[in-house]
Amino acid sequence: MLQFRSMLPAIIFTVAYAVVSLSVSNSYYQLVLTLVPVWAVFGLSWNLLSGYTGLISFGHAAFFGIGAYTTALGQIYFDLSPWLLIPVAAMLGGIAGLLIGFPTFRLQGHYFALAMLAYPLAILYVFEWLGFQEVTLPMKRDAPIAYMQFADPRIYTLVALAIMLATIILTKIIEQSRFGMALLAIKQNEAAAEAAGINTLAWKLRAITLSGAIAAAIGAFYAQVLLVVTPQSVFGMLVSAQALTVAMFGGVGTVWGPVIGSVILIPLAETLHAEAGARIPGIQGVIFGFAIICVILIAPEGLFWKLRDLLRKRPSLKAATVPDASQPAKAAVTPFPAPRKRAATSEVVLEVRNLSRSFGGLKAVQDVSFRLHKNEILGIIGPNGAGKTTLFNLLNGFLRPDQGEVLIDGRNMSGQRPHVICEAGIGRTFQVMRPFLRMSILDNVVVGAYVRAKSEDEARKLAADAVARVGLSDVADRVAGELSTKELRLMELARALAGQPRILLLDETLAGLGHGEADEVVAVIQQLARDGITIAIIEHTMQAMVRLVDRFVVLDHGAVITEGEPEVVTRDNRVIEAYLGKKWVAHAAH
């Protein structure tokens, strides 16, 4: 019952909160106690999208407002009960999420954040124009329970708590599933997640749909508690800001963040409003603003993470990027040099035909063709700017080719999205490493395993297996941010391996490594090749490559200038010219 145990703190908190609120008889304080879980849920819904995917939404009021107006208008025009209208609101919120997400996810970073801002405000003005400036919910004295109009305000608090607990549990379940892992991976590095076989758009759409549904449901409940809805109070910018404030104050990317933020900020704001605001209007906002600023300067990532760091004394990321000298070298390194000729066959697993791609006037890759045979190690070399990484981006789907075909097992896959190509059996690593810094090594690798694994257990098993193959089992639990360059390179290799690819594309896997370290990584790659994986590796330094690869393809200015066995290629005048310039060709001839 590991699942249940992880829910326990949430359940205890909810019950304790319920007990405290039952003892409060003052109706104003009870309202505050009701609003805490309401805003906590709204913060949680925001967190589900923005906290886990890192795509900050300034527009969550859109969903909140849709929910609020659903209960208000549904009761006025159709005489429906809020018990029914809240689920309807959730459905509408989910649909709104899908409709908003689909076009808006084309945008990234700040553009996404600011585009989201536009939705609630556009809706706000439309509602004002429609004449819904102030909608009062009809009184239902004859059937208070059926219409959620409780005489005892404590019941509102209990309902709010029930919604909050349900949201926390839902979030926890998501957090621990491949849904949550996919979102975290997207947040840390969307491109890497996509290359690891995660359909990022599909997961993001699921997240915004769910998030919109929760936000709309709690908006619907909020309208029921206050009994009055105005466009500003549910679609306004301050409503969107409320979600950000409670979540960021408490800590983003954890269920506890929005709850902590709400528990502290809502009573603080309300008390200030009632106590100080009555004497000097505005003073409450000033104090509240100061409080937020002070806390955020001390704990820029939110209270939850600050507290957790203090408790765990986690070494900061800065200290961790310094290579760890005390780390003993791995003992189990395959001796060098390994036998070079494996059973490379003549079966073609990947064929590139006349591939071209330009950026404006720059022909980054032009008319490139080559074949990758089963079980061979192909080196793709060339000076800086020769188009090597662009070629890989074309192969794994980051870029669409202008022309040409990429055949995987004879099937044309050019122009497919990266996660599709990953499913087809192509794994890749990156020149600029793209680890998910906050996640452990094992979790990093698990993300790569989802493309093959059907269950969570299978994913863990595949990941553990991949970690073992690159020799990182001893450090599998450490956070990726603490690793040395070599370990990160190996971890990326493991992440690519976890999806059980038949073909690995390695982009400058040896870059930035010392001699001894490079040898260790080379040994791992050779072992993988012996295990039957076909490998294409990019490097611009020849040294390590000559011992590693079976065959070279040499690129210069985006085109293949020659290909062949290492001995031949390294003596080729065109290659020397490309690397060293014309005058060295004459030197090399002597």
Place this chain on the structure above:
Amino acid sequence: MEGFLQALAAGLLIGAVYGLMCVGLGLIFGVMRVINFAHGDFMMLGMYAAFYLFTAAGVQALFGNSVGPFVAILLAGPALAVFGYFVHLALISHVSGTRTASLEGEGHYAQLILTLGIALILQNGGLIVFGSVLASIRTPLSSSAWELGLTSDISVFINKARGIDALVSLAIMTLLSLLITRSRIGKSLRAAADNPTAATYMGIDVDRAHRVAFALGCGITAIAGGLLATNYPFHPFVGLEYVIVMYAGVVLGGMGSIIGAFWGGMTIGLVQQMSTLILPTQLQNAAIFVVFLLIIFFRPQGFFGRMVERT
């Protein structure tokens, strides 16, 4: 036809001032990549600074009712620039620039909530200090107009105050372009915007560049605010109404492009005024956001932005 020309003229005039307002934010956003929620409130302070300089600090007595407001508005710029400089030094520099490398999401979360906090303080502090009564910078020019007779029966009226507002905006914009392209500090700003890490290696103090950008951005937006105040009454919470227009303009123009932000603001002004021809007034603002969304869907990088993606 006359209605169309009149709306076009009104759009161009207000667009020029919106443009300047957006340039102030665009400078900060482009150089620092910080989403400053408090920028509308800095503008609100600029409006009040111009107001008090005009009425209480003797500008009115010295320069009279026609020239005085514009002198006060131009003085409000430097005042807010100094204020912005210290706000950056004391608060924003702690969660932006070179200190954010170790923070999750490059400190964006912290910046957002910090500027939200600043906005709260400025709005509510403004309420305490200035009161909630609507204020405006009155000038006789606000209620008189030039008549441009285009043909014998079509003529367009140009409000004198708005006409001068637009001219002042264009002048400031020209000065700023010269500063950015010609001067040493302008070059360091552009370098810091383009690639902060590389700029650091080139010996540019990126944090100082950020501070200068922040101060400059505040000053420029304060002037734009003062110009708006000659026609629109204002109150301590007026920033909320404008900050959204500012961001829409900056994103439309393309992040990182100063001149783009100006055209973005101009677009917003035009859409706002032209939409009155076909839509009810209440939907004016909805039209802005719909156009905004349409443009960024079809051209996510804005008018002048570049799509830069590094793998």
